[in-house]
Amino acid sequence: MKQYLDMCKFVLENGEERSDRTGTGTISIFGYQTRYNLEEGFPLLTTKKVFFKGILYELLWFITGSTNIQPLVKNNVKIWNDWPYDKFKKSKEFNGETMEEFIEKIKNDDEFASVWGELGPVYGKQWRDFFGVDQLKNLIDQIKNNPFSRRHLLVAFNPAQVEDMALPPCHAFFQFYVSADNKKLSLQLYQRSADVFLGVPFNIASYSTLLMMVAQVCNLKPYEFIHTR
Numbered sequence: 001m002k003q004y005l006d007m008c009k010f011v012l013e014n015g016e017e018r019s020d021r022t023g024t025g026t027i028s029i030f031g032y033q034t035r036y037n038l039e040e041g042f043p044l045l046t047t048k049k050v051f052f053k054g055i056l057y058e059l060l061w062f063i064t065g066s067t068n069i070q071p072l073v074k075n076n077v078k079i080w081n082d083w084p085y086d087k088f089k090k091s092k093e094f095n096g097e098t099m100e101e102f103i104e105k106i107k108n109d110d111e112f113a114s115v116w117g118e119l120g121p122v123y124g125k126q127w128r129d130f131f132g133v134d135q136l137k138n139l140i141d142q143i144k145n146n147p148f149s150r151r152h153l154l155v156a157f158n159p160a161q162v163e164d165m166a167l168p169p170c171h172a173f174f175q176f177y178v179s180a181d182n183k184k185l186s187l188q189l190y191q192r193s194a195d196v197f198l199g200v201p202f203n204i205a206s207y208s209t210l211l212m213m214v215a216q217v218c219n220l221k222p223y224e225f226i227h228t229r
Helices: 002-014 052-064 082-089 099-108 110-116 123-128 135-145 200-217
Strands: 016-018 026-028 033-037 153-155 171-178 184-191 221-228
Touching: 002 026, 002 033, 002 200, 052 123, 052 200, 082 099, 082 110, 099 110, 123 135, 135 153, 135 171, 135 200, 171 200, 184 200, 200 221
Parallel strands: 184 221
Antiparallel strands: 016 026, 033 221, 153 171, 171 184
8 A cells, every 4th residue: 555655654744734623733735646456456554454344334324325323323333423422412402421321322212313313414315315316326327328428426515505414525526437448447536625544544445345336236347446635
């Protein structure tokens, strides 16, 4: 994973210090791009422990169109727990429950989960129901039936609904590209915000997996994952 390590080095040596929403501060680079050839192997980092089970369950959760954390919680995936818990703590129903107690309620109480496990119209909603449009289904149909189109796009950043989301999508949109011989499929992700050391290894694995899944469904071979951030 030389591409990833080179990026980390570049950010540390050339990034600018900036304030951010969280108050933590960042060292930032704008518009860096890396490419991963899946013909050479799956790009799962070995320089960092990557919770692949969580990546896979989150991706499947997006694909189902779900926007409630209960399916993730039932599989011990904690990626999205903080936002619903913070919202619950500010409500009149909060009685001092710990995060662990809150998650047990989400897991075992469907009525509670339907209210407090909801994240708003995040990724799954936009992928499968963008104002009535099933973007993922349409995308797969287009790749199969019009492979050389330049419109194989899926957009998660919906300005009309972004304020209703627990967290605006970091993976703003992605595009597929079929090779000229109609045998290989590539995927480029544009990520508006990315934590290079914490989140990016997961993003690489997640969208490389998505590329493999769509390629299989479309009877193509996965080729390049291109990550722009």
